[in-house]
Amino acid sequence: MAKWGQGDPRWIVEEREDGTNVNNWHWTERDATVWSKGKLRELLVGIAMENETGRCEISELKQVEGEASCSSRKGKLIFFYEWNIKLAWKGTIKESGAKHKGLVEIPSLSEENEVDDTEVNVSKKKGDGDTLKDLMKTTGTAKVRAALAEYLKALKTEFTTGMILPTKAVATQDLTVERKVTGNTLQVQASPVALGVRIPTVALHLTELFDTTVEQLYSIFTVKDLVQKFSKSPAVLEAEKGGKFQMFDGNITGEYVELLTNRKIIMKWRCRSWPEEHYATVALNFVPAPGQTELQLDCKGVPVCKEENTKLCWQKQHFEEIKGAIISQA
Structure with a gap:
C-alpha cells in the first residue's frame, strides 16, 4: 500500500469547491x-x-x-x-x-x-x-x-469550453487551452499564461408576471426564510451590497452587487456545474402592474453550453416555485 501522499495522483481526490471530476479522470x-x-x-x-x-x-x-x-x-x-x-x-x-x-x-x-x-x-x-x-x-x-x-x-472547441478543468496545481493560475483535433477525439492541454481562458457566453432575457405586490416579490429574493420556502432547501443569505448567497443546497451561489429596495437587484450568479470561478451578471427589475408584478430578468455571461439549462433553472426552479409559494401564502 502506498504511503500517505505518495499514491497515484490520478486517483487522488483534491479539495475543490465544485467537487467536479478532479484531474479530469472520471467519465x-x-x-x-x-x-x-x-x-x-x-x-x-x-x-x-x-x-x-x-x-x-x-x-x-x-x-x-x-x-x-x-x-x-x-x-x-x-x-x-x-x-x-x-x-x-x-x-x-x-x-x-x-x-x-x-x-x-x-x-x-x-x-x-x-x-x-x-x-x-x-x-x-x-x-x-x-x-x-x-x-x-x-x-x-x-x-x-x-x-x-x-x-x-x-x-x-466552443461547445467544450470548461469540460477539461484545471487541477489544484494550476487552479490559481490563468490558463490557455491548446486543442488538437485528431479524428473524433480532442486532446486538450492546459498551460499557464497571462491571458486566461475566454469562455463563449450568451445573454438571456426573461419576463414573468406574478400575482403579488412588488414588495412581496422583492422580499422573496432577499429574505432567507422566503428563499428557503420556494427553494425547499437550506439557504445562506446576506442581502446587502457585497453580501454572499447560497441556495438549492449550494448549487446556486453568488454575491449581491446592488440592491434598490423594491425596484432592482443586481448580483453575480453561478451554477455549480459552470467552469470554476465563472459568474454571470443577473439584473432583476421589479415593475408594478395592475394587481400583479412583472419581473424582468437580464442574465449576461451565461456559458453557451449552459444556455438552455440556465433558462430552465430560472423558469422551473425559480418562477414556478415562487408562484407556488405565493399561492400557499394566500
Whole structure:
C-alpha cells in the first residue's frame, strides 16, 4: 500500500469547491443536441451563391433530426453526432427574373464520415431552372460542406469550453487551452499564461408576471426564510451590497452587487456545474402592474453550453416555485 501522499495522483481526490471530476479522470458527458440545432441553423441559413446566370440562397432549415454529445475521459474529449438535415433553397434567374425553389438534403452527417465525403443531395421543384439547380449542386454543395465543417469545429472547441478543468496545481493560475483535433477525439492541454481562458457566453432575457405586490416579490429574493420556502432547501443569505448567497443546497451561489429596495437587484450568479470561478451578471427589475408584478430578468455571461439549462433553472426552479409559494401564502 502506498504511503500517505505518495499514491497515484490520478486517483487522488483534491479539495475543490465544485467537487467536479478532479484531474479530469472520471467519465463525464454533455448533451450538445440543443446547442447543435441552433448552431446548424446559424451557419446554414443564409448561405448564398451567385454566377452569371442566377443567384441562390439557403432560405430555411426545414428539418434537423438527430443528436450530438461530448464525453470527457482521462483528459480527452470524445464526440458523437448523427444528423439528418433538410434545407430549403430559393433562387432567381437573372435574365428572366424567374424564381425557383428546391431542397438540400443531408441524410447522414456523423462522426463516421469526413465532411468532404458527406452526402449532399440537391433537388428542385418541377419546371425550368436547371441552371440554378446546377449552381446549388456545385457551389452550393461546397458552401454547405464548409458550413458543416465550421459546425464541427465549433462543437470541438466552443461547445467544450470548461469540460477539461484545471487541477489544484494550476487552479490559481490563468490558463490557455491548446486543442488538437485528431479524428473524433480532442486532446486538450492546459498551460499557464497571462491571458486566461475566454469562455463563449450568451445573454438571456426573461419576463414573468406574478400575482403579488412588488414588495412581496422583492422580499422573496432577499429574505432567507422566503428563499428557503420556494427553494425547499437550506439557504445562506446576506442581502446587502457585497453580501454572499447560497441556495438549492449550494448549487446556486453568488454575491449581491446592488440592491434598490423594491425596484432592482443586481448580483453575480453561478451554477455549480459552470467552469470554476465563472459568474454571470443577473439584473432583476421589479415593475408594478395592475394587481400583479412583472419581473424582468437580464442574465449576461451565461456559458453557451449552459444556455438552455440556465433558462430552465430560472423558469422551473425559480418562477414556478415562487408562484407556488405565493399561492400557499394566500
